[in-house]
Amino acid sequence: MINSMKVIKTSRLIIRPMALRDAAFIHQLYNQPLFLKFIGNKQIDDTDAATTYILDGPQFSYKTYGVGLMTVCLHDGTPIGVCGLLQREDLPHPDLGYALDETFYRKGYMKEACL
Numbered sequence: 001m002i003n004s005m006k007v008i009k010t011s012r013l014i015i016r017p018m019a020l021r022d023a024a025f026i027h028q029l030y031n032q033p034l035f036l037k038f039i040g041n042k043q044i045d046d047t048d049a050a051t052t053y054i055l056d057g058p059q060f061s062y063k064t065y066g067v068g069l070m071t072v073c074l075h076d077g078t079p080i081g082v083c084g085l086l087q088r089e090d091l092p093h094p095d096l097g098y099a100l101d102e103t104f105y106r107k108g109y110m111k112e113a114c115l
Helices: 020-029 033-038 047-065 109-114
Strands: 013-017 069-074 079-086 095-100
Touching: 013 047, 013 109, 020 047, 020 079, 047 069, 069 095, 069 109, 079 109, 095 109
Parallel strands: none
Antiparallel strands: 013 069, 069 079, 079 095
């Protein structure tokens, strides 16, 4: 099912399915102070935990629901965040979720990705 997830290109971004090669980035992003404050601690303490998260989270969601968090990259391939639809057990419809590396705040990237 992952292969059926489409890559989305905007004027500044590439939004693609999250892959195992994103583990180091996910580890770094999910441990930033503002991520921890506003989203919470996902217990991704190293790249092995990030790999498990990618397999059991986004990739499982793609297979199960056809949606999930995707990696948001600049056109040069630099990952800057995640964005996508999440099917949460307590909600009847998918929910929009996103997180952005603090280095890239206030440039409109997440608004562009979410739209």
